[in-house]
Amino acid sequence: xxxxxxxxxxxxxxxxxxxxxxxxxxxxxxxxxxxxxxxxxxxxxxxxxxxxxxxxxxxxxxxxxxxxxxxxxxxxxxxxxxxxxxxxxxxxxxxxxxxxxxxxxxxxxxxxxxxxxxxxxxxxxxxxxxxxxxxxxxxxxxxxxxxxxxxxxxxxxxxxxxxxxxxxxxxxxxxxxxxxxxxxxxxxxxxxxxxxxxxxxxxxxxxxxxxxxxxxxxxxxxxxxxxxxxxxxxxxxxxxxxxxxxxxxxxxxxxxxxxxxxxxxxxxxxxxxxxxxxxxxxxxxxxxxxxxxxxxxxxx
Numbered sequence: 001x002x003x004x005x006x007x008x009x010x011x012x013x014x015x016x017x018x019x020x021x022x023x024x025x026x027x028x029x030x031x032x033x034x035x036x037x038x039x040x041x042x043x044x045x046x047x048x049x050x051x052x053x054x055x056x057x058x059x060x061x062x063x064x065x066x067x068x069x070x071x072x073x074x075x076x077x078x079x080x081x082x083x084x085x086x087x088x089x090x091x092x093x094x095x096x097x098x099x100x101x102x103x104x105x106x107x108x109x110x111x112x113x114x115x116x117x118x119x120x121x122x123x124x125x126x127x128x129x130x131x132x133x134x135x136x137x138x139x140x141x142x143x144x145x146x147x148x149x150x151x152x153x154x155x156x157x158x159x160x161x162x163x164x165x166x167x168x169x170x171x172x173x174x175x176x177x178x179x180x181x182x183x184x185x186x187x188x189x190x191x192x193x194x195x196x197x198x199x200x201x202x203x204x205x206x207x208x209x210x211x212x213x214x215x216x217x218x219x220x221x222x223x224x225x226x227x228x229x230x231x232x233x234x235x236x237x238x239x240x241x242x243x244x245x246x247x248x249x250x251x252x253x254x255x256x257x258x259x260x261x262x263x264x265x266x267x268x269x270x271x272x273x274x275x276x277x278x279x280x281x282x283x284x285x286x287x288x289x290x291x292x293x294x295x296x297x298x299x300x
Contacts, residue, residue: 010044013087022289116139145169149173239275
């Protein structure tokens with residue numbers, strides 16, 4: 001059996017309307033599974049009620065999971081939303097997903113991976129970082145390795161980003177993160193109050209420089225309400241963002257990544273995958289929480 005894996009944080013987003021299961025890699029695995037692929041969420045949970053709730057939720061939606069129990073508590077994040085539904089995160093320290101142990105079961109799944117999605121947040125701790133690196137190193141060479149960078153608060157370094165790009169063949173990044181990475185890794189100067197993504201020519205140049213420097217197959221750039229791009233060394237796709245009634249944007253980017261990867265694995269072209277990813281992420285923005293059920297019209 002081949003797997004499409006999200007490895008890293010699995011946690012509860014504590015939203016104004018209540019607690020919702022989330023964590024970027026877990027969101028990715030969940031959404032991939034909605035397209036009929038063997039999604040698998042890998043993280044760690046505490047020996048507590050929240051951990052049990054994560055297991056029960058994944059089993060209810062038939063999502064494969066590897067969730068070793070550790071002595072630290074299951075992770076939670078306090079999420080506040082601005083007037084446009086854009087989240088701000090207060091991420092707790094010393095939680096289970098900071099302490100993901102490498103297991104034989106994980107290595108078995110890694111050897112059967114079609115695609116792996118990982119980010120920077122779970123790499124804030126040495127334990128989880130080593131597990132993620134070992135997992136990636138055990139995967140087949142032809143597997144897609146998607147670094148969905150997800151910079152949060154102060155929980156990243158230039159070293160972690162560079163090491164992750166060295167293990168990835170696809171980078172997913174948003175417009176604000178592009179400024180950080182361009183400055184950190186390429187030495188590109190940025191202007192206060194002006195994003196690189198506001199200048200299309202500079203955007204293309206920076207993205208293609210990252211592709212060349214880290215030998216990436218693709219770079220996915222999301223720019224909120226403006227639209228999104230997918231770049232390869234010699235191709236470019238742009239799709240504007242649909243206007244929808246936003247409930248919140250929690251998990252929308254994860255659903256974009258998952259849909260894009262799923263469509264590629266199902267044989268769609270880059271442009272077809274991009275279009276579907278935009279449609280799905282727009283729908284997720286109209287729902288509360290990161291893991292809504294997709295309508296059948298979006299799964300085809």
